[in-house]
Amino acid sequence: MNLNIILAIFRKDLISSIKSKNILIVLLTPVFLSILFNSTISLTDNVILPVAVYDEGSSVDFIEHLSSIGNYEVIITDSAGESEELLYNEKVAAIMIVPEGFSADVKNGVTPSLNIMVNPYDARSVVFLQTYKDIIMDFAEQEYPVHFSLNMLPAGFQSLFNIPIWVMFTIIFVGMMVLPNTLTTEYEKKTLDAILVSPASEKDVIYGKSFFGLFLTILISLTIIFINGGFVGNSLSVMFFVFLGSVAFTGLGLLIAIYADNYSSASLISTICMSPLILLALLADFSREIEYLSYLVPSTYVFNGIKNAMLNNYGISDLYPEFGILVIFNILVYSLISHVLKKKRSV
Numbered sequence: 001m002n003l004n005i006i007l008a009i010f011r012k013d014l015i016s017s018i019k020s021k022n023i024l025i026v027l028l029t030p031v032f033l034s035i036l037f038n039s040t041i042s043l044t045d046n047v048i049l050p051v052a053v054y055d056e057g058s059s060v061d062f063i064e065h066l067s068s069i070g071n072y073e074v075i076i077t078d079s080a081g082e083s084e085e086l087l088y089n090e091k092v093a094a095i096m097i098v099p100e101g102f103s104a105d106v107k108n109g110v111t112p113s114l115n116i117m118v119n120p121y122d123a124r125s126v127v128f129l130q131t132y133k134d135i136i137m138d139f140a141e142q143e144y145p146v147h148f149s150l151n152m153l154p155a156g157f158q159s160l161f162n163i164p165i166w167v168m169f170t171i172i173f174v175g176m177m178v179l180p181n182t183l184t185t186e187y188e189k190k191t192l193d194a195i196l197v198s199p200a201s202e203k204d205v206i207y208g209k210s211f212f213g214l215f216l217t218i219l220i221s222l223t224i225i226f227i228n229g230g231f232v233g234n235s236l237s238v239m240f241f242v243f244l245g246s247v248a249f250t251g252l253g254l255l256i257a258i259y260a261d262n263y264s265s266a267s268l269i270s271t272i273c274m275s276p277l278i279l280l281a282l283l284a285d286f287s288r289e290i291e292y293l294s295y296l297v298p299s300t301y302v303f304n305g306i307k308n309a310m311l312n313n314y315g316i317s318d319l320y321p322e323f324g325i326l327v328i329f330n331i332l333v334y335s336l337i338s339h340v341l342k343k344k345r346s347v
Contacts, residue, residue: 009208010215013182017216022263026177027220030170034224037162048073049128050092052083057100065139066096071127072135087117093124094132106140163230164307165282167242170221172277172299175249176256179213180266183257210334213250218242230310237309237316244326245302251333258340298329 017023050073053063067074075092077083083095097115105112116132118125137143221242225231230238253270260266277299284294294300301322308314316323 005204006208006211009204010212013209013212014215016182017178017212020181022181023178026174026181027216030166030173030220031223031227033169034166034228037166047071047124047127049094049124049131050075051128052077052086052092052095053098054078054080054083054095055098059098059101059103062098062103062106062139066135069131069135084117087119090119090122092119093122094118094128160228160230160232160311163225163228164303164310166224166228167221167230167306168245168281168299168303169278170224171217171242171245171302172249172274174217174220175213175246176253176270176274177267178216179209179250179253180257180260180270181263182212183209183254184260184263184266209254210247210250213253214243214246217246217250221246233310233313234315235309237314237319238306240316240323241302241305241309241319241326244323244330245298245306247330248298248302248326248333251330251337255333255337255340258337298326301325301329 048071051066052075053066054077055063063074063076066072075086077086077095080097083092083097086092087095095117097117099113099115102112102114114136118128225238252273256269256273257266260269277297280290280294280297281299281303284291284300305319305322305326308319
């Protein structure tokens with residue numbers, strides 16, 4: 001192993017990446033999505049719900065009650081058809097068709113009907129569906145037969161649950177996209193062959209390329225943690241799993257790049273591989289079958305390790321199964337890479 005050659009490969013790739021729009025897009029995508037997601041979540045607390053209401057008669061007090069709700073913007077219409085038109089044109093999130101005598105029936109203990117229609121493709125309708133029943137109960141001056149004690153996690157703590165997801169996504173996305181970009185570019189420019197016939201060995205190429213991909217993957221992962229305030233829990237364990245995960249998926253990206261003939265095919269293979277790696281780890285709790293399948297992918301152990309270290313303050317001794325499996329996976333991946341490069345050089 002020649003450290004000077006490894007550093008030269010790293011420096012060359014780093015300079016090239018600064019000039020590459022494709023790599024800059026790959027690096028900035030997780031950061032942008034993380035910021036956008038957190039901003040969207042915070043905005044839902046103050047969302048205004050436009051609701052079209054058609055009163056068939058004698059329910060002015062109910063409409064006034066709706067109008068008094070802070071985040072309801074009540075739009076009075078002259079017909080049910082007008083209300084539906086507003087809904088179809090996405091001017092409102094929901095409509096209410098209030099039958100004649102609705103308010104009187106409610107006050108007299110009669111159970112009237114209330115026709116409601118929502119647009120399931122409008123994100124605001126989710127908030128409407130969570131609130132309209134309580135609003136009607138309040139208007140009827142009725143109470144649920146059970147006293148609920150509902151406590152919400154603080155907004156900052158809720159966003160903390162999303163950080164392990166974003167870190168895992170970043171490790172997979174950057175690790176499996178950067179090296180296929182740089183290595184296949186060298187294939188197309190015939191510069192990789194020049195490296196392999198130089199004093200650089202196969203291991204030097206592996207270490208140099210991996211060091212470059214590893215550096216960028218860890219850098220963006222730490223950026224995600226920083227901008228989301230995720231330096232909590234057992235930070236040392238978090239860093240261990242960020243490092244092991246970055247090494248693993250950088251290796252997979254390098255392996256894909258070795259087998260791909262050009263950037264387009266490498267990018268396609270990386271995208272296809274990323275989908276199950278991300279989804280199986282995230283959906284493991286949905287069913288026993290998915291949970292069993294999730295044990296077959298390294299992303300599950302990266303995600304569980306970071307999540308438990310960050311949220312439950314677990315140390316390495318508590319997470320030794322995840323730690324051990326990732327170490328074994330890395331050994332297998334880089335052994336395979338070394339074998340493939342030796343085989344290519346002998347051809």
